[in-house]
Amino acid sequence: MNTVTKRAYVLLAIIIAFIAGVALLGVSFATEGGKWATSRVNGHLYSGGEIKSAGKILDRNGVVLAQSKDGERIYNSDKNIRKATLHTVGDTYGFIATGVHSICRDELTGYSFVDGIYTLINTGEGSNVELTIDAKLCAKAYDALDGKKGAVGVYNYKTGEIVCMVSAPSYDPENKPENMDSDDKYEAVYMNRLLSGLFTPGSTFKTVTTIAAIENIPDIQNREFECKGALATAQGGEIICNNTHGKISFGTALTKSCNSAYAEMGIQLGAGVLEKTASSMGFGKSFNVSGVNTAKSRFDLEGAVDIDIGWAAIGQYTTLVNPLHLLMIAGCIASDGSTPVPYFIEDDLHSVVGSIKSERLIQQATASQVKTMMRNNVINNYGDSKFPGMSFGGKTGTAQVAGEGSHAWFMGFSTDESFPYAIVVLAENGGGGSDVAVPIASKVMKELKNSL
């Protein structure tokens, strides 16, 4: 009798296991409930796979980019704004995974652990999401790309606010083209190229090589290189330059974007030092931009011989860069080597605390040297008339792509303390950096300057 009643404690073990299961279930609801409630299977929010009921999405000036009316989702009335902000706002079907419609489902539906989606069901309204982008500026940038594929990003390197984020190709969500899958014009149309794209950087990568040289080659500022129109490497093969520059100093080498000088620097630095510098500058790393993890820039010299290192030092070989990462590098050069991680969705943390997380990609002393060099580059090559009143610094790139036209690049920044903005422009297969990318940057920066 006694032993049997003692054995009843086996039930206690079952009860404890059961309570543990209930606790686990409760914790799961608390931590994953938002994801579950806002998933596509929820018929309260979605109809035919399309989100119907959600709060408004607003730009920095309160311009409505998307809202729900009578169970329908409608976008801004201006077609250009719709196309220019598509990748930021996202689509209602969730094809654009990095859009606000996808990443802010919790906020848009007003979901909370305690109330579920009760508010939305009963008032028909979720919470609004405010963005840091300026819709008009985005439209200007989209126009300036003029039908080319590519991306434009502008951010405030002191606060991290992204004021312009454009990815092309785009489409009008109110009038979605039917043949997008088969039409080459719409290649990777759902990708936000600024956040998720990876492209050959070309000469914009010379900023990285410059930084590696300043930090690792003694007396580099007084060094002179000899450009014979190409640099022959010891094992054979040569890296061709855009010109025959003759005797050329370190500073001029950047202004002239001399491949011979940079390839020589790269080979002298060696694979290890270049890789180390690239890695400390954020290559191989993903940045969390308002909940979107950016694509990781790639710089890999494993098994590379001199000629490969030479090409890599001028942003060719297997090197790939994410446009937003390049924008952050521009921001770091402008502001003593560190930058707040950019963001495009206003949230409590940013509005109360300011920038939350800073990234130091460059040493302070190095950054100011490169900043001067890039400032000179704008003065000497493109002229301050392109960026009036902004004391601009920058670097172009013309990245060669096998079998296709070159990518046109520009990365730059205002050195004016009262106008702390940096920009990156990419026109895929668009042509030369200074011919194509600089005019786009010029248009966008002028518009931004005028709007403030």
Next chain:
Amino acid sequence: MAEKNEKKQKPKKPKKPKHPFNWLSMLLFATMFQLISMMPVIFLSEEINIEVVGVFGGFILTEWLYFVCARWFAKQRATELEIIAFTLSGIGLVTVASVYPNYALKQFIAILIGLAAFIVLLAIMRNVEVISALRIPVAVAAVGLLCVNLVMAETINGALNWISLGSFSIQPSELVKVAFIFVGAATLEKLQSTHSLTRYLIFSLGCVGALFLMRDFGTALIFFATFLVIAFMRSGDIKTIGLISVAAVLGAGLIIYFKPYVASRFEAYRHVWEYANDGGFQQTRVLSYSASGGFFGLGIGEGRLRHIFASTTDLIFGVICEEWGLVVGFCVILCFAFVAVYALRLARHARSTVYSIAAVASAALLLVQLSLNVFGITDLLPLTGVTLPFISRGGTSMICSWALFAFIKSADIKTYPILEKQMEDK
């Protein structure tokens, strides 16, 4: 000093009453909760459904009638189990009526039959001799029922565990659950004999095997877990039980190896979002809609899980979470944990091992079945398709739930005032 004196002079607080929640206040509270939850169901459609109103009225009347009779005529001093049983049955009845008004009457009848079974079983359990005399016939009847089931079963939802009798369909495995515990507890009176041990093992194997053949893996698992609890209670032999468990796991492994389609039924487990439109369909809907409800629910009738297949049977926990709120949903499942603790206390002081084992096995069975249901549809465990005791729509399941509560209550000497008095006299 003055303060101290003042404290001393304070009058002593009146002694707390022994039962802060007496049965009447508990009953009133339960009735209030039921009335509040019934209101939206009655006014859900524009025309008031007289049948539903009648069923709700009948339910509350039955509840009051039972308690008045139990308290005043049957001299019951502990009615916590019945309060819980009626509350849970009520939540189930209201939910079922809100989704399918036409099923309300059937569900109410099931509750009435369940209550009757509860009372009859309490009477049977009063006497160990009666239990002993009945165990062989019950065992034979149980195995016979399962055999009949195997022969004339209908495949419903992939499992062959239903028998249709006219407009009624019964699930024999639910009735066999009751028999299984009855036989398991009764046999124990003669536990020294290896003969009876072997016979019980054969009986259990027969039941679990038949369920496997019916492809009702969920119920088979419930039986197996209950068997382990009973076997442990009777023998305390952890080694043998461990061996049996290992053998069972190996056997299950062999089945999966030779019949891969069994495993494929569970391929969505822990990956339900990847199979959201096939193997994970029900789980993803339960999770999504339950989370939508928040703590206090979207309101009865406002949910969408109700439109998903099996919403009032397997998935009813999700409907309650979505429409009544997570708080009610979690309270419901925690009620069973309370009942199990209650059963454990009774089992420790039961007047015979029969009652200890019956109470512990019943509570264990309820918890295992509840876990397979609630954790199954929320993807913490594989989905096996078992019902939520007392709440899911279905008559046999309701009868079984009430019967299991009878086993727990029979372990309480207070259930039988005359026996109690006799013992005191001795």
